[in-house]
Amino acid sequence: MRLSASTSRGRRIAVVTGAAGLVVLAGLAAVLVGPADLSPAAVMRELFGWVPGVGPSGLSEQEGVILWRLRAPRVVMAGIVGACLSVSGAAYQGAFRNALADPYLLGAAAGAGLGATLVLVSGGTGVLVGGTPLLPVASFVGAIAGVGLAYAVGGSMGGRSRTGLILAGVAVASFLTAIQTFVQQRNSDTLREVYTWILGRLTTAGWSDVVLILPYAAVSMVALVLHGRLLDVLGLGDDEAASLGIRPARVRLAVVGAASLATAAAVAVAGLIGFVGIIVPHAVRLVVGASNRWVVPLSALGGAAFLVLADLAARTVVAPGELPIGVVTALLGAPAFALLLRRPGRMA
Amino acid sequence: MRLDLEAIGVALDGRDVVLDVSVEVPDGGWLGVLGPNGAGKSTLLRAIAGLVEHRGRVLLDGRDTATLSRKELAVRVAVVAQRPTVPEGITVADYVLLGRTPHISHFGTGGLSDLAVVGDVLETLDLGPVATRPLQSLSGGEAQRVFVGRALAQEPSVLLLDEPTTSLDVGRQLDVLELVEHVRRERGVTVVSALHDLSLAGQFAERLLLLHEGVAVASGDPGHVLTEEIVREFYGAEVRLVSVDGDDVLIPVRRQGRRTVR
Numbered sequence: 066m067r068l069s070a071s072t073s074r075g076r077r078i079a080v081v082t083g084a085a086g087l088v089v090l091a092g093l094a095a096v097l098v099g100p101a102d103l104s105p106a107a108v109m110r111e112l113f114g115w116v117p118g119v120g121p122s123g124l125s126e127q128e129g130v131i132l133w134r135l136r137a138p139r140v141v142m143a144g145i146v147g148a149c150l151s152v153s154g155a156a157y158q159g160a161f162r163n164a165l166a167d168p169y170l171l172g173a174a175a176g177a178g179l180g181a182t183l184v185l186v187s188g189g190t191g192v193l194v195g196g197t198p199l200l201p202v203a204s205f206v207g208a209i210a211g212v213g214l215a216y217a218v219g220g221s222m223g224g225r226s227r228t229g230l231i232l233a234g235v236a237v238a239s240f241l242t243a244i245q246t247f248v249q250q251r252n253s254d255t256l257r258e259v260y261t262w263i264l265g266r267l268t269t270a271g272w273s274d275v276v277l278i279l280p281y282a283a284v285s286m287v288a289l290v291l292h293g294r295l296l297d298v299l300g301l302g303d304d305e306a307a308s309l310g311i312r313p314a315r316v317r318l319a320v321v322g323a324a325s326l327a328t329a330a331a332v333a334v335a336g337l338i339g340f341v342g343i344i345v346p347h348a349v350r351l352v353v354g355a356s357n358r359w360v361v362p363l364s365a366l367g368g369a370a371f372l373v374l375a376d377l378a379a380r381t382v383v384a385p386g387e388l389p390i391g392v393v394t395a396l397l398g399a400p401a402f403a404l405l406l407r408r409p410g411r412m413a
Numbered sequence: 414m415r416l417d418l419e420a421i422g423v424a425l426d427g428r429d430v431v432l433d434v435s436v437e438v439p440d441g442g443w444l445g446v447l448g449p450n451g452a453g454k455s456t457l458l459r460a461i462a463g464l465v466e467h468r469g470r471v472l473l474d475g476r477d478t479a480t481l482s483r484k485e486l487a488v489r490v491a492v493v494a495q496r497p498t499v500p501e502g503i504t505v506a507d508y509v510l511l512g513r514t515p516h517i518s519h520f521g522t523g524g525l526s527d528l529a530v531v532g533d534v535l536e537t538l539d540l541g542p543v544a545t546r547p548l549q550s551l552s553g554g555e556a557q558r559v560f561v562g563r564a565l566a567q568e569p570s571v572l573l574l575d576e577p578t579t580s581l582d583v584g585r586q587l588d589v590l591e592l593v594e595h596v597r598r599e600r601g602v603t604v605v606s607a608l609h610d611l612s613l614a615g616q617f618a619e620r621l622l623l624l625h626e627g628v629a630v631a632s633g634d635p636g637h638v639l640t641e642e643i644v645r646e647f648y649g650a651e652v653r654l655v656s657v658d659g660d661d662v663l664i665p666v667r668r669q670g671r672r673t674v675r
Contacts, residue, residue: 162500164501291520292520294517294520294521294522294523295519295520297500297503297507297511298511298514300498300500300503301497301498301500301511302498304459304464304494305492305494305497305498307463307464307483308462308464308487308490308491308492308494309487309511309512309514309515309567310482310483310484310485310486310487310488310514310515311483311484311514312483350502354502354504354507355500355501355502355503356503356507358522
């Protein structure tokens with residue numbers, strides 16, 4: 066018989082195209098709206114000035130700065146962070162065969178939180194050699210260290226089985242959170258800054274932050290998309306995956322490593338933004354099915370669009386004030402998460 | 414492909430689960446592995462598949478599998494687990510396609526030839542009509558056919574089946590074993606299966622190996638292994654051997670006869 070896979074492949078390609086279109090539309094909407102009252106038509110002319118036949122935008126120099134130095138990097142940053150968190154979530158869910166796994170499962174959040182808190186209580190304005198700000202670097206290193214510690218502990222406990230790793234992640238996260246809480250309590254004058262960081266924010270994003278995380282985001286996302294089919298094989302369980310000729314522990318290490326890199330990159334510039342890593346991959350699965358060959362790349366697109374729109378909501382709902390983006394994603398994400406919990410059979 | 418086991422031993426947590434098992438299976442043969450629960454049947458199959466560390470040697474056409482990579486071994490030996498894990502939401506065709514894994518490069522996604530093999534397997538197993546359905550929605554017998562299908566998509570020379578008839582009704586049990594027999598004859602695949610049902614084992618397997626506490630206590634053709642004495646000794650059960658159309662069939666007998674209820 067001939068497989069009808071071609072039709073489902075055609076449908077999936079249509080979905081990918083649609084998701085890419087959604088990212089572009091969300092990005093456009095986000096650069097058009099903001100507290101400064103830029104004319105949408107002028108912004109569009111400014112954006113598409115390279116197209117022959119489009120006249121001068123008519124934006125003033127100051128308005129141009131607002132568009133290119135404030136809005137555009139923030140939108141791009143939101144897209145990258147959303148893509149990183151969603152792809153990592155999809156990867157973690159595949160690697161641990163657990164529908165409720167999120168990018169923070171193995172201690173990335175707790176590690177990053179500790180790193181950020183340490184910097185914030187010690188002044189928070191430190192700069193490394195070369196002008197790189199200290200806060201994102203400390204968060205990044207903390208996230209990687211958290212996951213690394215969980216891996217080391219898990220390996221010594223249960224031979225890197227997925228349950229052993231998850232339990233190690235729980236232990237490491239609790240431990241690091243305890244230290245973070247201790248440090249925070251000892252330095253109550255910086256409570257507000259730490260709290261703001263934990264809720265997640267994209268407000269300070271400039272192009273330098275984008276440049277800082279783009280290499281990590283790109284490398285890890287490419288690696289995870291390449292691992293899509295292997296994640297499907299891991300879905301059979303380690304034993305059966307091994308009988309198909311792959312080395313489950315090795316594949317899981319590569320996937321968790323790449324996903325943690327992406328998570329650390331996102332956490333470094335945006336703090337802890339919850340739920341994106343869970344609800345986006347699940348929404349994607351409802352549309353294209355369970356195969357990680359499609360879930361992983363589509364989560365990148367879906368996550369980018371979702372976080373760009375969430376950030377748009379964060380800065381417009383209570384304008385001229387701003388909601389923390391973590392609050393917006395949780396307000397949207399928590400009910401969706403509860404619905405997933407209510408569906409029997411969703412928990413692997 | 415000819416399969417030789419030489420003094421296979423497996424220790425789990427310091428306890429010997431399989432001890433010094435040697436047996437040979439000719440190319441295209443069918444070895445049935447018998448034994449009470451916990452006798453080491455599954456562990457022996459896992460050792461053959463290289464899924465558990467073992468002593469002794471497993472030879473495929475004379476070549477020690479220890480010299481093969483994981484992938485090279487998976488191209489030759491396919492396993493149907495006793496209770497395969499079914500990923501949530503996976504379709505029958507996608508599940509069978511996973512069997513192509515050892516033939517696809519590490520980061521590859523498989524090509525038209527892989528889809529052709531899957532299509533061929535689905536047709537052989539009469540699974541075409543359910544190809545796009547979620548595997549979880551199938552009945553036990555259909556699902557078992559799909560599990561065998563994934564193994565066949567591996568195009569193995571040796572097929573290992575761990576109690577493939579567990580939890581199936583008697584009709585579906587026969588279906589699955591007839592299917593395995595069909596595949597064995599059509600494709601010349603060497604089959605090793607752990608089997609629970611002694612009578613079915615005697616009718617399908619060419620040779621039987623009886624394990625008891627990890628030790629091979631009897632092996633040979635079914636008439637040699639399936640005797641009332643052996644079953645009594647190693648299963649602690651009374652059976653009667655009855656000949657049906659030339660095949661020996663075992664019938665369990667109640668120990669104390671029928672009691673009348675007052």
